[in-house]
Amino acid sequence: MSASEAARAKKESFKSRRVIKLDATGTYYKDLNREIRARAQEGFRLFEVNNVYGQRYLGTNLWGIKDREKIRIRIHGTPGSDMGAFMDGPTLEVFGNAQDAIGNTMNCGRIIVHGSAGDVLGYGMRGGEIYVRGNVGYRVGIHMKEYMNKVPTVVIGGTMQDFFGEYMAGGRIIVLNKFFEGNPPIRQSYFIGTGMHGGSIYVRGDVEAHQIGAEVGISEPTDEEWKVIEKYVAKYCAVFGLEKRQVKLLKREKFWRLSAKSKRPYGRMYAY
């Protein structure tokens, strides 16, 4: 390695370890996101954004940046809607609650919310992971899909509202119904999985037949699926700093798997 190459490598390594601190107070989302993109293009990988109040589209504009899966943005405050929309690689961690449409059509990457999140989380999501410590709103996980080695996964510590996993075509959602004070009980959620034709929803707690769509079947998770659930619960505990023994407290018999009865729910509707 020549001296100049060594110097460049040292500089790169310095950039990848240095945390860029940004104060979002009074900053328009476009300017905030442009700033992050510009610094990421320079080679910086770690970001700490403070005083975020409703700025949208965090993590969306990081297209075409080398090693973008190493980008990690820690967000303090309440980020705006469409956080991580179309995101392809980076990790976003929110120390607070998040708004609507988090991880919209996300392709790859990780979102961690140390609070609750709003409606339409993970809409059309194809890859990556989303962890929400608390509860989520309405229409979460709609039309999630999977492809090849991409299996999008959403883990929710609390519970969800209506229209959960509608049109779901792939991926998995795990609802732990635990770890969070004041959960609304699961029985408040209706129209779960309406139009579902792929993927799996794992719910801890009883789901009544009148809460789910006509296309959805209820069964027990298989041994293999239980291993996957355990793996993601362990990950959930790790990202939120919970003790691992919490995993053991989750009884397998409390979990139900919701999945599509048919891959062709609308196959017999038409006259040719």
Next chain:
Amino acid sequence: MLTSMLPEFRVERNEDRCIQCRVCERQCSFDVYGYDADHDVMIHREENCVACQRCAVLCPTNALNIRINDYTYKPNANWTREHIQDLKKQAETGGVLLTGMGCDKPHKIYWDHILINASQVTNPSIDPLREPMELRTFLGRRPDHLEMKDGKLQTIEHPSVELSTPIMFGAMSYGAISYNSFASLAQAAYEYGTFFNTGEGGWPKELRKYGKATIVQCASGRFGIDLDYFNDASMVEIKIGQGAKPGIGGHLPGEKVSEHISQTRMIPEGSDAISPAPHHDIYSIEDLQMLIHALKEATDYRMPVSVKISAVHNAPAIASGMVRAGADVIVVDGLRGGTGAAPKILRDNVGIPIELALAAVDNRLRDEGIRNWASLVVSGGIRNSGDVFKAIALGADAVYIGTPALMALGCTVCQKCYTGNCAWGITTQNPYLTKRVNPEIGTRNLVNLLRAWSLEIKELLGCGGINSIESVRGNRLQLRGIGLEQWELDVLGIRGAGQ
């Protein structure tokens, strides 16, 4: 096999001409023909015939004549043959009637009630063969005013795209149409300097070299979408609605999701591709604004974002909301817009003609002083260059053509796209049939179509003494109505012929 149906078409074979070469049998994808070796004759299963005319065109001795079957029920102005047959089909199947292409009902075609002006003596006409004629068109938001300082433009430009002619190929997904058809559209648009639209079925990697001529769609199913998909293109279009089936989603059956389509849509092979009716992140104009700006963020504000709706009763108010939400281009798709598959009842009864919607939307945006914020593209029912010219004079910036482009590839509008058996190799994924569209010939035919229409538009400009399409845009004085009632003239914003 339905038992209560009369064959819709009759196959007439001139036995003197027929040489039993069996071309008709090989070409028919609807299983009409068979060969009886014992008697050396061709046999017909007329109930399967869709009148696509593939056999008649390819018959080497012109021995075939496919015509409407003249069996008739007792004539009845109310219970037409179509109503009776549809009803019987539903009684046997209990299903929603499917169809393809655009509305074929005799709703008034306003293009045919609008006439174009020409120059005589004063303001002389121009000969386009000798003088330059400008068809170049830009789509995107225009600034409210221009500021110059020291001879330099100060206004920040909004992103726009440039078209060599105001005609683009409308959204038809790979999946709805075959790969060869899709590739022909891409290459022809690229060669002619205009655009094709990928539809919502993704965009194969090897066609990304045509990015300068590509508009990509973001629809409710979000198929094949990632950041490369947007950033490799020149414009992104949010599809809300489609003229052929306003208010409902799409459904590509699993059997059409082949290996390559699965890669392009990024869904597993053989799985259904279901597009929900609404985008579930859009329940209001504010939500639409959110997605428009998400797409602008995702593309770093480098390209215009378009929003497409179908022409419905309150299209002008919706269009105003779309423009205010930040759409740089709005697309309105009319009642006669085509589709690969739609419930017949929707296709024929929902929506309004594009001519009226176009005039009403343009009026509304002008009245509100926001017409320059967005370009207006119309589609659904454009049949020739005269329709294009009239659309532009009514206020459109450009048009999308879908059905005419497919006709250039061989389509005869038999309306059986939804069966996946297209004998012309267009709306099918059967490899035996898709070979029938040769991408080189397809590209050539599409380029020819664009060239022919562009030349005709120049002729129409020249006869009106105008040398730039920009001078026709929204210039309704170029138009007069004929056979229209006052309310229709009022909506179109034109005067009657002779007035």
